[in-house]
Amino acid sequence: MKPASNLILEPMNQSSALVLVVEDERDIATILENFLKKQGYRTERAADGESALTLFRACNPDLVLLDVMLPKKDGIEVLKAIRREKQTPVIMLTARTEEIDKLLGLELGADDYVSKPFRPMEVMARVKAVLRRSYANAPVTELFRLGAIELDTLQTTVHVSGMSLELTASEFKLLQHLMTYPGRTFSRADLLEATMPDSNALERVIDVHIANLRRKLSEVEPGEFIQNIRGIGFRLKPQA
Numbered sequence: 001m002k003p004a005s006n007l008i009l010e011p012m013n014q015s016s017a018l019v020l021v022v023e024d025e026r027d028i029a030t031i032l033e034n035f036l037k038k039q040g041y042r043t044e045r046a047a048d049g050e051s052a053l054t055l056f057r058a059c060n061p062d063l064v065l066l067d068v069m070l071p072k073k074d075g076i077e078v079l080k081a082i083r084r085e086k087q088t089p090v091i092m093l094t095a096r097t098e099e100i101d102k103l104l105g106l107e108l109g110a111d112d113y114v115s116k117p118f119r120p121m122e123v124m125a126r127v128k129a130v131l132r133r134s135y136a137n138a139p140v141t142e143l144f145r146l147g148a149i150e151l152d153t154l155q156t157t158v159h160v161s162g163m164s165l166e167l168t169a170s171e172f173k174l175l176q177h178l179m180t181y182p183g184r185t186f187s188r189a190d191l192l193e194a195t196m197p198d199s200n201a202l203e204r205v206i207d208v209h210i211a212n213l214r215r216k217l218s219e220v221e222p223g224e225f226i227q228n229i230r231g232i233g234f235r236l237k238p239q240a
Contacts (some may be wrong), residue, residue: 018042018104020061022052022078023093024070032065035120053081060080061088064132065123066110068094073112073229076108083109089130089169093118107208109168133196134169144179146236148221151179160220163181167216170195174209175236178226183238210234 002028019036024047034041044059047054048071056064064082068075079090090109095116106113111130114123143150148161157173158165167175173195178186186194188203196205210226217225227235 016040016042017062018054019127020044020046020052020059021068022046022049022064022075023067024048025067027183031120035124037130039124041127047071049075049078052078056082056088057085063127063134064088064090065127066090066092068092068096073184079108079110080147083168085100086173087166087168088102091123091126091130093123106170106205107212110211111168111170128214129197130169133173144176146179146182146238149175149179149217149225151176160217163220165216165220167213171209171213171216174206175213177236178236182236185232185235187233206234 009112019041021029021032021036021043023045026047029045029047033045036043044055044061046055050072052064052066052070053073055061066075067077073081074094075094079092082088082090087109089111092106092110092113093116094113111134112126114126121234142153144153150159151157151172152159153176158167158172158175174191177191177194188206191206192203195209210228214226217223225237227237229235
């Protein structure tokens with residue numbers, strides 16, 4: 001099936017991106033900053049949750065590397081506060097490897113996660129991938145309209161029945177992909193590959209993003225926009 005419209009892609013220069021590193025272990029924070037700077041990124045550092053939010057509001061970073069276990073305010077609290085204010089991409093760093101922790105972070109609006117112990121170059125790859133998903137691969141002149149939904153890839157905005165909808169970077173990319181092929185059913189693996197190709201996140205993460213999208217859409221306009229096709233996957237209704 002052909003996409004609903006052609007997309008024009010224009011890569012973004014990420015060399016000046018500012019990354020806020022929130023990590024209370026000094027050695028780990030230093031290693032991350034050094035690797036980020038070698039990749040051409042600018043950095044700021046916070047060692048606790050309260051300082052992280054202060055810096056976040058002051059420096060307006062392009063991406064946040066956020067440890068879960070922090071003094072004063074933990075990473076989940078910080079993530080909630082960030083999401084109340086902005087949709088800045090956030091990658092969670094966690095030593096707690098239980099699946100529920102990973103899914104919880106993503107459900108609250110994180111864009112990816114990395115489990116400790118990690119290789120610094122793995123983190124760099126995730127940073128580059130999330131920034132690319134968030135900005136570089138966004139078409140610059142494309143406006144999608146389907147029923148009550150309007151998605152503008154130039155402004156990275158979504159409106160439903162004229163009302164603005166706040167989405168995370170991953171949710172935006174997922175909705176954009178579904179709107180590109182209205183009525184087409186995608187498996188979880190398809191959606192994961194299309195929207196998070198450089199992540200090793202579990203396929204169930206797609207369920208979390210779909211649930212969040214459904215909730216946000218229905219809060220503005222009641223109705224079933226995204227359908228679950230049993231045993232296959234998900235699709236956006238052709239006349240959403």
